[in-house]
Every structure is written in C-alpha cells, then in structure tokens.
Amino acid sequence: MADPPELADFVAERGHALFRYAYMLTGNPHDAADLVQEALIRLRNSWPRVRHKHNPESYVKTAITRLHISVWRRRRREHLVWEVPEQPQSEAESPLDLWDELAKLPKRQRAVLVLRYYEDRSDVEIAEMLGISPGTVRSQASRALDKLRDTVTQLRSLR
Numbered sequence: 001m002a003d004p005p006e007l008a009d010f011v012a013e014r015g016h017a018l019f020r021y022a023y024m025l026t027g028n029p030h031d032a033a034d035l036v037q038e039a040l041i042r043l044r045n046s047w048p049r050v051r052h053k054h055n056p057e058s059y060v061k062t063a064i065t066r067l068h069i070s071v072w073r074r075r076r077r078e079h080l081v082w083e084v085p086e087q088p089q090s091e092a093e094s095p096l097d098l099w100d101e102l103a104k105l106p107k108r109q110r111a112v113l114v115l116r117y118y119e120d121r122s123d124v125e126i127a128e129m130l131g132i133s134p135g136t137v138r139s140q141a142s143r144a145l146d147k148l149r150d151t152v153t154q155l156r157s158l159r
Contacts, residue, residue, distance in 0.1 A: 007047050011040060014057050021061055024114045025068045027103040039063035061119070062129045065111060069130065101151050109144035112137055 015036070022032035022039075039060045043050060050059050102110055111130060115121045116137075123134040130137070 004047060006051060007044060010056055014060075018057070018060055018064065021114075021119065022064050022068070024118050025065065025111055027099065035064045035067050036060075038067055065115070065129045066131070068111065069107065098148075101148055104151075105144050105147060108132075109140045109147070112140040113144050116141055 018036050018039070019032055022035040023029060026032045026035065042063050043056060043060050046059070047056075050056050102113065105113070108130070112126060115126045115129065116123075121129070123137045126137045127134045132140075
C-alpha cells in the first residue's frame with residue numbers, strides 16, 4: 001500500500017526537524033533515527049485521523065518523546081562507547097561541554113529541559129507529552145538545572 005502524498009510531503013518538509021528533536025533527546029544520531037522512524041510508522045498508521053484533527057508534527061514529537069522514555073526505562077544504565085580511551089581525562093583538564101553534562105542527567109530531566117528550552121514548550125504541553133503533571137515538570141526542570149549549576153560550580157572550583 002502506497003503512502004498518501006500528504007504524508008510523504010510532511011516527512012520531506014519536517015523530517016530533518018524531527019530528527020534534530022530526537023537527537024536532542026537521545027544525544028545519539030542512531031537512536032534518534034530509530035525513534036523518528038518508529039514515530040513515523042505510527043503516524044502512517046494514524047494518518048487519516050491525525051491530519052484532520054491534530055497537528056501531525058506535534059503528534060510525531062509526542063510519539064518520539066514517549067518512545068524515548070519507554071526505551072530508557074527498559075535499558076540498563078550503562079553507556080557503551082566505540083573505543084576505549086587511551087588515557088583517562090580528568091575533569092579539570094576538560095572544558096565544560098553542556099551536551100555532555102546534559103547527557104549525564106536522568107532521561108526525564110533531560111527530556112523536560114529539551115522540551116522547555118529547545119522546543120520552547122509550556123509546562124502544560126510538556127506534562128501532556130510526557131504523561132506527568134505540570135508540577136512534576138517544574139520539579140524535574142528545577143532538579144536538572146540544579147545539577148547543571150553544581151557541575152559548573154565544581155568545574156570552576158577545580159580550575
């Protein structure tokens with residue numbers, strides 16, 4: 001069965017933006033591509049009702065966010081790397097990389113910060129997308145920002 005032309009147009013127009021959004025959540029291009037692909041499959045199955053009732057991009061971003069949360073709930077907490085570093089790099093020698101620090105946050109806190117500051121979403125929108133209360137959104141954002149502030153303070157004191 002062929003895809004509707006409107007769906008193909010939507011994917012052609014918004015595919016890169018959806019990938020960037022997924023990349024912000026995952027920090028990994030391969031995981032981001034998987035999330036976008038799975039979300040677009042879900043959109044394809046729901047296209048007749050979504051295109052008339054909802055904003056398709058919002059539907060896909062919500063699907064990406066929920067898929068991301070369900071994936072990290074199942075995964076173990078280890079972070080695999082391609083190559084073992086030859087020498088450990090001390091934190092005092094390395095510059096602060098906000099993306100690395102963001103990746104160290106718990107997944108829900110990272111998702112809240114990405115939705116709030118990268119996507120410019122309101123607390124109510126974030127709560128709906130993540131399936132949590134607006135109060136939880138605010139507390140997760142506060143905790144995440146506190147952790148980032150502490151990291152910056154620690155790194156500055158080491159220098």
